[in-house]
Amino acid sequence: MGCAGSVTAPITPTQTLPHQGGGLKRLALALVLLVAGCGDDPPVPDFGDPERGRAVIARYECGACHRIPGITGARGKVGPPLAGFARRAMIAGTLPNRPEALLAWLRDPPAQVKGTAMPALGLSEQEAGDAAAYLYTLR
Amino acid sequence: MRRHTFTRFAEALPAAVLAACSGPQSPLDAGSDEAAGIAILSWVMFAAAGLILVAVLALAAAAARAPAEQPRWATREGWVVAAGLVFPIVMLSALLAWGLSITGGGGGASSPPAAFRIAVAGEQWWWRVTYLGPDGSALFSTANELRLPIGQRVEVDLTSADVIHSFWVPGLAGKLDMIPGHVNTLPLVAGRAGTWRGQCAEYCGGAHALMAFTVTALPAPDFERWMAAQAAPAAEPDNAEGRRGRALFLASGCGACHAVRGTPASGTIGPDLTHVGGRPTIGAGLLPTQRGTLAAWIVDPGHLKPEVRMPPFPVFRGEDLRALAAWLESLR
């Protein structure tokens, strides 16, 4: 039961999100994390918080292009689906799927892969870290 | 873990109940005198209805539990007539008088003249918004958003280009239908600064659920600045990516449906994109406007908004798509 508790950071009031989806979505997220987390415990990432990352992903509407488990309405078909992202070997078919590469990619994709369609959306380092932390919960 | 989440959920509930009376699309969260008047009427009616319901149920319960010897009041017709005929007639007459006194009904002669007019046409499934000059000519055209000066009376002429839609900004006024062959005029006066969400309220087929818009009330100086900016043509791109995006836009036939004033693109089928980057949303309230959502929309709008009239454009290479989206985003 408690195996995923470690990745669920407590929410503080300052992190109230633009999406006032409330408890339900959190419940859904918790369930996803529960399922995702029970396979083998992922290490607590030091570069970001998955729950904040979920909000970042929602705020930047990554779902317009990607299908992302646990993100409400994220059913985009422009880019690849991100289910199982933590187990994927390559990012954009080009970069090794390592946290540092992912962070750089999220902040400025064209700088990493010249021909990519994925634009730089202006994520801060913190936001990129949080988003990456969330993506690594997708196993 | 589960208990933790559940507790949070339980804590969220009362807050959510309170939130029922507010929110960007709640008629009870009034942003105008008209909406406030209706909200007061609503609360009074809720209270009265609650009292009457409780009274009727209490009466029924008392009746059901009455002792074997019949209560005298029950056997007489008189009180049935009093409670079922006289009481409702008195209550309803009073309510009717109040209701009629705040019925807009298309604006009476006593209303002050409108500061200006806006023409809004409902189309499957977006809103064509045209600001009109004093002589009725179009000043500029935008889509899926209205901006209003605080405290000024604006008249919105509502029409439809295809099927019946209904223009509804709950925070500001009741809804009014947009019917082919009819022009309905809705006066709007925003009482304070703020942004309200509106949504089509008459089922209009396919993507009816995804036909929203925003109304933003601004202080007069901000509003004047916004009007001037909207009337101006699109700015010249100031970087290579922007120039490339514009060239792609013009070369790919986007101008057949869309206009960007200041460029040769002058299509009128879809929304005027002259200042699309400055609008809060694309796809009629569907997604916030930014280069990522713009790119996703261009490639395949139908997967974001089923049955949308715009065809998919899966023709761009990655950097071309980025350039196009970046240029559109820059059109503020």
Add this chain to the structure above:
Amino acid sequence: MSRLPDPRPRPPEELEQLQEVWRQPGGWRLASAVNNTYVGVFYIGTALLFFVLAGILALLLRIQLAVPENDFLSQATYNQVFTMHGTMMMFLFAVPAVEAMGVYLLPNMQAARDLPFPRLSAYAFWAYAVGGLAFFCSLFFGLAPDGGWFMYPPLTSSEHSPGHNTDFWLLGIGFIEISAIAGAIEILVGVLRTRAPGMTLDKLPIYSWAMLVFAVMIVFGFPAVILGTALLEIERSFHWPFFIAEKGGDPLLWQHLFWFFGHPEVYIIFLPAAGFVSMILPTMCGTRLVAHRWVVLALVATGFIAFGVWVHHMFTTGLPKLSLSFFSAASMAVAVPSGIQVFAWIATIAKGRLRLTVPSLFVLGFLAIFTLGGLTGVMVAMVPFDGQTHDTFFVVAHFHYVLIGGMVFPLFAAFYYWAPTASRRALSERLGKWCFGLMFVGFNIAFFPQHVAGLMGMPRRVWTYPAELGWGWINMTSTVGAFILGLGALVFLIDLARNFRPFTGGNAGNVWNAGTLEWLPGGNYATRSIPIVTSLEPLWDQPDLAREVDEGRYYLPGAPTGRRETIVTSAIAAEPQYLMQMPGPGWPAVLAAWFTAAFFLLLTVKLVTPAMVCGVIALALVLRWMWDTDLGPAHPPVDIGGGIVLPVNCSGPMSHSWWAVVVLILVAGAVFASLLFSYFFLWTVSPDVWPAATGQALPGAEWPLAAAALLVLSSALVWWAGRRLEADGHWSVRLGLAAAAVALAAALAAELAGQRATGLSPTDSGYGAVVYMMAALQGLFVATLGIMALYTLARSLAGLLHRHRRATFDNTMLLWHYAVGQGLIALAVVHFGPRVL
């Protein structure tokens, strides 16, 4: 009358003969049954099936809405499912269910052996069952309608809905129009003319009153939607622009026609349910209904006021303030009769001792839910409040409170209450309490939150909503409630499966100690003998009545003519007038319904030739079925007991068939009135396409004058033929009818030729469309009367038409004079209107 009950012993073979005459065929031949106790149960069962199917659709909708931005159903599927849910609940469940209960209950309650037109009941039922199922199956092919149950054009025009989906809706409604009108005729004539002797209007059970008002409302309400659907299908198929604004049509015309039907429809559903409550409560409380006459008055008043409120569905269309005010007031006024009934029921509960049986629980649940629905109804009758809540979930909540509370709960009360009259076993009180508990709790959890969703701004008919708006939790609650409600319905089905045993030749009897006649012992023939009614609750006031009736001590204790028969009584005083022989089981009506259904279905998918074949077969079967009617005085007058000797069968104004045709003429008149309304409405909205503005020439006066002369001639010929028939002329009757038919057709031809000569085409404009529609409606009558004339001729040639056997001729004649009158008015409006006004 004073000689009844007759103490003398009855002949031993009498009961046997009665049973034999009314015996139902077994096995698969059961489908050919026409008797109300069979057709009524089939009918109720089918309505219940559609309730379950449409309920499952509702659960699909609730799953989709349970969380924001869900993709359980796609947009296209959701739009089809919500359209089907509404359409099926309204047209395939609610109206047929209350009509079915009427078919089942009324004859028993009035101690008639059957309704006056058993085969019409069977036809209406089968057309509805087959057509309804085919309509439902359109879902599996993605062909289900997706324009909402209200089908507003221009969304449903051929331009914006080119597929067959909309046609399926029009088809489905076509069936229900047929069966509703047939049922209304049946019920109206049944309530007025087939009552137990002595059952004067002041002794008429409240339920019969409710069904009387129900039938009258159908007669005047449905024609508007019949015309509306005809106009829409004609616009879609032939491009006559009734609703297309660019061509001088108006989408609002549809809304007027639809809601002129659509709001009375709500009361059409509610009044019979109110009738259930007024029957059940006195039994459960063991006392008479308090304020009986006020309740009757309330039913009638509701019927009237209901026709003055339709515009409250159109408060947001931009109508002038004056008409908003009028309709707002009327909409509130309609709450008053409901208020009277609610307090009368409470008073009845207080007066007696309420037994908390399952029917009582459903009635109490109804009281609570319906009261809240009525209160929110008053709210949405307020124009400013409606501006905010119209087309939101607040309204969804409101009308589910009114319809589920006001109709489904009383219907379930009625199921539990009356099941013992049909079934060998009563339904289970234990399961029934579970059913009620789950339904009541589930209902409120499902629908109360929807008020809040509406007040948070959630519109109706949306397949998805953004998470940011905070509507998720409320929708999840609602979904949970919907499933609890569904569970309650499931418990009911289990109860039915375990305990409901109809058609076994016996029933559970008067288990509630009720006072009205449907609780008399009996069989398929209803009661052994038909009692004299001297009070509202005869079984309470005459303790021996049940036994005496069953011993055959009252009227008509057998089947003296050797056929099925019932007593026809006068409309007000319920005095026996004649003995009507009625048909037994038979296939023509049933097969006619199947082929009618096939005709419409094939036409919908544009298989014209097979459709026509089916249509012709259906028509032939209807004529075959008619051939056995109009029996004339087939038997010498019969002593029905009590010193009363009645003639067998009857022609002329006293006959039940004359009354039925008069009702049919009222329906036709209401259709025509709707068309006249359409004419003047379009003229008012788009005077620019009328001749005065376009310079379109009107046909010269010689055309309409010639047409009018031909119409009058045709009526005169029919009148003359009727005179000749009285003198038992034969060839003069045939000649007169044939000449009249020619004149009627020639009048139509003259009108069409005159319009064609001016170059006007129905596709030109709203004006052209409505002018030709007048002619088209007249054409329908020309065709119908042509067939009726041929049929009458055939009967004459077969020797089945003479002075004493002339109902066929009379029916043709009545409709003929009506058609001529309608034609003359149409000519006056079309030709003199634009010249004079």
